[in-house]
Amino acid sequence: MDTRTAVIARRRLFSSAHLYDQKKFSREENLATFGRCHTPHGHGHNYVLEIFVEGRIDERTKMVIDLTDLDSILLTVTDPLDHQHLNFDVAEFKEKVPTTENIALYLREKVRIELQTRHPSLKLKRLRLFETDDLWVEIE
C-alpha cells in the first residue's frame, strides 16, 4: 500500500460586511488603531477561502477526498458568514474584531471540526483567506 500523502486545495467565495471596532476603545483610539476601517456601518468584501487538505490517496477512489465532500465542508463553514454583517449577525464577532486574521482563525477551527467529524484521517495543511486579490492571510 502506498503510504505517501497528497494535498488537494479548493476554494469557495463568500461575501460579508464588517467593520473594525474594539468596544473597550474610545472613538479616538479606534480611529488611531483601525483608521478608515472604523466606521459605523462598515464595508464589504468578496472573501475567498482556500483550504489545502492532506491525506493518503484512497485505494478505491484514487482521491484524497471527494470534491463534493470538500465543497460541502466549505459550504458548511462559510454559509454562516455569507451575506451577513460579521459584527452584527455572527456571534463569534460580536466581541472579537473580524479582522482577516481573526476570520481565518475562526474558519480554521470550523474546518478542523468538520474534517475531524467527516474524515478524521485527513489534515488541514494550510488555509488562505483572501480579503481582496492583493491582500490575504495564510495559516499553516
Place this chain on the structure above:
Amino acid sequence: MKMQLTREVTIRGIHNLENPKLSPAENESLYGICYGQHGHHYKVRVTIEGKIDSRSSLLMDRDALDRILRENLVDPLDGKDLNRIFSNTSGEALAIAIYDRLKGPLPNLVRVGIQETRKNYFEYQSQS
C-alpha cells in the same frame, strides 16, 4: 501554527538581462531575447509572519504596511528602468534585492515573491 499576511503590489518596470563585463555578442548569446530592453507589470508579493497583536487583532496595520511598501518599493521602482537601480534584474536577483530593501523597515518579512509574467514566478524565502 504560523500565520502570514501577504500584500501584493504592482511595479511597472523596464529591464533587460545583461552582464556589463561581456560583449554585446556574448550577452546576446547568453540571455537571448531577454538582452533586449523590455518591460513587465511585476506583481510583487510581500509576506510577513508573526503573531496577532492582542490590541488590534491584526498581524500588522494595513496602512503602515502600505506606507512602507509605497516608500521603499513602489515609489522608487514604479515606472523606472530597473537596470539603473539594480546591478542585475533577473527575477531571482530582484526578489533578493527587494527582500534586502524591505527587511529593515519590515523586520517580520519572510518572503518576497515576484510574478514577472503569467508564466514566470520567482521567490526568495528568508533563510535566517
